[in-house]
Each structure stands twice: as structure tokens, then as C-alpha cells.
Amino acid sequence: MTKKRHINQIIESLPPAIMSGQETVDSILQKYPQESEQLRPQLESISWLAEAKKGLEPRQGFIASSRKYLQQQIEILPRLNYWQRLFKRFTPQRWVFNIAAPIIVVVMLALVLNSLILTARLSIPGDPFYSTKLVIEDVQLATTYDPVDKLDLYIEFSRERTTEFVELVLDGDYELLPAAANRMETELIASLNAINNVSEQNSKTALPVVGSFQRTLSNEVSMLNILKSTSPISAYPGIELAIEVVKSGVMALR
Amino acid sequence: MPARLDKDHELIKRAQRGDTHAFGELYECHAPAIFRYLYAHLGSQMDAEDLTGEVFLKAWQSLPKYTQRGAPFLAFLFRIARNALVDHYRQAHRQESKSPEELDAYKDGSKLEPIDQIGNQMEHQHILKVLGNLRPDYQSVLTLRFISELSPEETAQIMQRSVGAIRVLQHRALFALRRELGTIGQDD
Numbered sequence: 001m002t003k004k005r006h007i008n009q010i011i012e013s014l015p016p017a018i019m020s021g022q023e024t025v026d027s028i029l030q031k032y033p034q035e036s037e038q039l040r041p042q043l044e045s046i047s048w049l050a051e052a053k054k055g056l057e058p059r060q061g062f063i064a065s066s067r068k069y070l071q072q073q074i075e076i077l078p079r080l081n082y083w084q085r086l087f088k089r090f091t092p093q094r095w096v097f098n099i100a101a102p103i104i105v106v107v108m109l110a111l112v113l114n115s116l117i118l119t120a121r122l123s124i125p126g127d128p129f130y131s132t133k134l135v136i137e138d139v140q141l142a143t144t145y146d147p148v149d150k151l152d153l154y155i156e157f158s159r160e161r162t163t164e165f166v167e168l169v170l171d172g173d174y175e176l177l178p179a180a181a182n183r184m185e186t187e188l189i190a191s192l193n194a195i196n197n198v199s200e201q202n203s204k205t206a207l208p209v210v211g212s213f214q215r216t217l218s219n220e221v222s223m224l225n226i227l228k229s230t231s232p233i234s235a236y237p238g239i240e241l242a243i244e245v246v247k248s249g250v251m252a253l254r
Numbered sequence: 255m256p257a258r259l260d261k262d263h264e265l266i267k268r269a270q271r272g273d274t275h276a277f278g279e280l281y282e283c284h285a286p287a288i289f290r291y292l293y294a295h296l297g298s299q300m301d302a303e304d305l306t307g308e309v310f311l312k313a314w315q316s317l318p319k320y321t322q323r324g325a326p327f328l329a330f331l332f333r334i335a336r337n338a339l340v341d342h343y344r345q346a347h348r349q350e351s352k353s354p355e356e357l358d359a360y361k362d363g364s365k366l367e368p369i370d371q372i373g374n375q376m377e378h379q380h381i382l383k384v385l386g387n388l389r390p391d392y393q394s395v396l397t398l399r400f401i402s403e404l405s406p407e408e409t410a411q412i413m414q415r416s417v418g419a420i421r422v423l424q425h426r427a428l429f430a431l432r433r434e435l436g437t438i439g440q441d442d
Contacts, residue, residue, distance in 0.1 A: 008421065008425070011425070012421075015400065019400065019403065041429055041432035041433075042425070042428040042429065042432070044432055045396075045428040045431040045432045048431065049396060049400035049431070052294075052381045052400075053290060053400065053403075055377045055378055056289075056294055056378070056401055057286070057289075057290065058289045058293075058303070059299070062289075063281075063286060063289075066281075066303065066306070066307055067281050067282055068278075069307065070278065070281055070310055070311065071275070071277070071278045073311060074274045074311070074314050077315075
């Protein structure tokens with residue numbers, strides 16, 4: 001143990017004895033002659049403070065009489081009911097903070113989430129948020145239980161894949177076209193399966209949807225053909241694959 | 255110490271339910287320490303007595319806000335006492351145009367005999383003079399640790415420092431006080 005630490009321990013342990021008068025500076029220094037030089041100034045200060053404490057004690061009877069007076073003063077203070085006590089726990093500023101802080105946090109989170117969803121929805125294959133877009137679509141499908149609504153969603157996502165494909169061609173990302181065409185095919189198959197499910201249950205409901213989807217696919221074939229005629233040769237394989245996918249969809253609907 | 259804390263805990267719960275007798279017991283237990291702390295900073299015993307009452311009245315009014323999971327009750331009281339002292343200094347500053355005799359005029363009602371009052375006042379003035387020449391943080395640490403007899407942990411909570419920092423501060427403050435006593439001894 002270092003000398004400094006030893007002195008600190010003595011100083012920590014002895015004040016109560018000095019304050020109560022059990023020990024004096026000299027009696028302590030006799031016990032620790034080696035450290036007397038270091039201990040003396042601190043012990044003398046403590047001894048002086050012990051004397052000062054005596055001079056600062058309240059006058060006799062003050063505590064007892066002032067206690068009575070304080071209790072009387074408290075008694076005449078207006079009593080608070082439950083709600084007043086509850087509201088008194090916090091200052092008005094604290095209440096405002098307690099209410100405003102969670103609201104601000106929720107609003108901020110909602111804004112961030114909303115902008116994330118919006119960015120994801122506008123993304124096309126190759127964008128960082130594209131996988132988020134696919135997850136959002138899966139969640140939408142998983143939370144839609146009505147078969148007709150589900151069919152509408154499948155058709156909407158199928159159109160979305162075609163739109164993405166067109167955007168990829170316009171952006172010149174030709175290397176991504178085969179993968180995009182495959183996704184178009186997957187979505188189209190899912191839409192056709194959904195149409196089958198709905199027609200098995202109620203053919204009258206499915207009929208207008210089938211007609212509309214068929215027209216959409218036919219339009220898409222024409223649009224893709226025009227796109228092909230205006231695109232460089234390197235884009236042909238991808239576009240032709242997409243045309244085949246859409247045409248097979250039209251055939252299946254017939 | 256834990257026994258005192260347990261007793262405080264029980265009394266505070268009762269006081270928070272509106273039991274004035276329980277608060278009276280808390281007052282009797284802690285008022286001497288608060289009084290000594292205030293008197294070590296103030297020039298008049300009457301001011302220290304008035305402020306002690308004020309501190310406990312404010313404590314009663316703030317009791318619904320007090321949560322026992324936080325700082326100990328004594329730290330809560332000393333924070334109120336520090337704020338009361340600051341307010342008192344501000345008020346005194348505004349009234350400083352008054353002479354000391356005018357400020358002490360209301361002391362006539364004191365129960366002390368005039369001769370005791372003079373002796374006591376001189377001793378007190380000496381304490382104030384010595385402590386007043388120290389740095390404010392030295393003054394606080396010495397008053398809290400040795401005049402109000404708080405533990406290093408309680409002092410640390412009131413002064414919002416670590417226990418280690420309080421020990422270092424106390425060590426320096428004791429040396430500074432010894433030097434100050436030496437200087438005053440030479441002057442006298």
C-alpha cells in the first residue's frame with residue numbers, strides 16, 4: 001500500500017472520532033508518528049471544523065418548536081386531491097416534454113418510414129431499395145385475404161414488372177433485361193393462377209378482370225415491339241424474351 | 255446509514271400520503287444538518303432558522319415530485335437548501351443599501367441572552383471569515399462533509415461530482431483551510 005493511500009485511509013476513518021471528541025490531533029499523531037507531517041495540517045483543519053460545528057448548532061429548543069410551527073403551516077396549506085398530486089409530480093414543461101417527445105419521435109419515424117417506402121416503390125432492378133420494394137409487395141399480398149383483391153394486386157404487380165422492364169430499356173441497363181423478363185414471367189404466372197382460383201369460385205367476377213388483363217397484355221406486346229424497334233441490337237435478346245413472356249400470357253388467357 | 259435510509263424511506267412514503275407527523279419526524283432528523291449548512295453560509299442565526307423552515311416547506315411542496323429511486327432524501331433537501339441560499343443572496347444583494355444594523359434589527363426576538371449573543375456572534379463571524387476566504391467548492395465540500403456530517407457519497411450527489419473527485423477536493427480543501435487558519439493566526 002502506498003503511503004499516500006494509507007494517509008487517505010486514516011483521513012477517511014478518523015473524522016467521526018475527532019468530531020465526537022473521542023480523539024485529538026495529538027492522540028492520533030502519536031499513533032501514526034511516521035505520517036505526522038502529512039496528517040497534521042489535515043487533522044488540525046478537521047479539529048477546527050469540529051469546533052466550528054459546535055458553534056453552528058441550532059439554539060436549544062429551536063428544532064422542537066420549529067417542527068410544531070412547520071407542521072401547523074403544512075396543515076393550513078390547501079390539500080391536494082389525487083389528480084392535483086399526480087400533476088404536481090411534474091412541472092408543466094416536463095408534461096409538455098413527456099407528451100411532445102414521443103409524438104415527435106413517432107412523427108419522425110413515420111416520415112422516415114414513409115420516405116423509405118416511397119423510394120422503394122419508385123425503384124427499379126439494380127437500385128439499392130429494389131429488394132425492399134419486393135418485400136413490401138409480399139407483405140401486401142400476405143395481408144390481403146379476399147381472392148378478388150389479391151387478383152387485382154397480382155395484376156398490378158405484373159404491370160409494374162413491365163413498367164420496370166421499359167424503364168430499364170430506356171435507362172440502357174440491357175444486362176439486367178433477362179432477369180427482369182424472368183421476373184415478368186413469374187408475376188404473370190402468379191396472376192394467371194390467381195385468375196384460375198377466382199374463376200373456379202365465381203366465373204362472373206373473373207370475366208371482366210380477364211378481359212381487362214388480356215387487353216393490357218396485348219397493349220404491352222405492341223409497346224414492347226415499338227421499344228424493340230427503337231433500341232440498339234444489344235437490347236434485342238432481353239426485349240424478345242419479354243415479348244415472348246407477354247405473348248404466352250395472352251395465349252393462356254384465351 | 256442503511257437504517258437511517260430505511261427509516262427515511264418509510265417516513266417519506268407516509269409524508270407523501272399527507273402524514274404531517276411523519277414529515278415532522280423527517281424534519282427533526284435532518285433539520286440540524288440543514289441548519290448548520292445554512293448557518294455556515296449566512297451572517298445571521300435568524301436568517302438560518304427562517305431559511306431552514308423555508309427549505310422544509312418547499313420540500314413538503316415538492317414531495318409529490320420526489321421519487322425514492324433517485325437521490326437520497328438528504329441530497330434532495332440539500333439541493334433545495336442550496337437554491338434557497340442562492341435566492342437569499344440575490345435578495346440580500348437587492349437590499350444591500352441597508353446598513354448591517356438595519357438588517358439585524360429583527361433579531362431582538364432571539365431567546366439568547368445579550369452576552370451569549372455577542373460571544374456566539376463573534377465565534378460565528380470568525381467561522382464565516384475563515385470559510386469565506388476559501389474557494390466556493392472548498393467551502394461547500396468542507397461544510398457538507400464536516401459541518402453537516404454527510405458521507406462522501408451524499409456529498410458527491412449534492413455537488414454532482416464523483417466520490418473520487420469529492421475525496422480529492424476534500425483533501426485539497428483541508429490543506430487550504432489549514433493555510434487560511436495559519437494566515438488568520440498571523441494577522442491576529
